[in-house]
Amino acid sequence: MAKLLGDRLRSNHFPRWLVASALDVLVADASESLRELSGGQFELTHADGDFLVVDHADADARRPVKTLSGGETFQASLALALALSSQLAGLAAEGAPRLESILLDEGFGTLDESSLETVAGTLENLATRGDRMVGVITHVPALxxxxxxxxxVARDQRTSTIVREGP
Incomplete structure (x- = not known):
């Protein structure tokens, strides 16, 4: 045990060990969110510096996250963003302001109709949790x-105006 601890604390190993530990926690938290957001279909893991998805609808197959559809990629990205914001909130000094909101500008215009429906449903489900405010920046009217x-937000050559819509 002393040899292992001595090895981990060496100056050339400690930063790598610390980053790997932080990544393990990030992926575990994101995986929990992704499982909830995807209705139990997906979890995240990582290996050799790459994120992988565990697809429970495909006999727990592990595959690169780049094989996900647009809506599924959005869910995975959102899960990672939520996990990261939670970790940052946990690292804040006592009495420091908490990070309780996230802004998403995900390029929604590139999503097909089915993926856009998945994204909208994901955001609606997230809103019901009530533990975080999520702001969405979009030019897609359907979303x-x-x-x-x-x-x-509307602008002309001289100024911009902001109008609140909704309840």
Whole structure:
């Protein structure tokens, strides 16, 4: 045990060990969120510096995250963002402001109709949890219409205006 501890604390190993430990926690937290967001279909893991998805609908097959569809990729990205924000909140000094919101500008315009439906459903399910405010920056009317409170930004050559829409 002393040899292992001595090896981990060496200056050339300690930073790698620390980063690997932080990544393990991040992936575990993100995996829990992704499992919830995907209705139990997916979990995340990592190996050799790459993120992998465990697909429970395909006999727990492990495959690269780049094989996910647009909506599934959004869910995985959102799960990682939520896990990272939780970790950052946990690292904040006592009495420091908490990170209780996230802004997403994910390029929603590139999603097909099915993926857009998955994204909208994911965001709606996230809103029911109530533990975080998620702001969405989008130019896609079909997505914007499903968000209950919206702020529309309009600009002309001299100024911009912001109008609140919704309850």
């Amino acid at each position: 914007a219409e499903r968000i209950p409170v919206r702020f529309s």
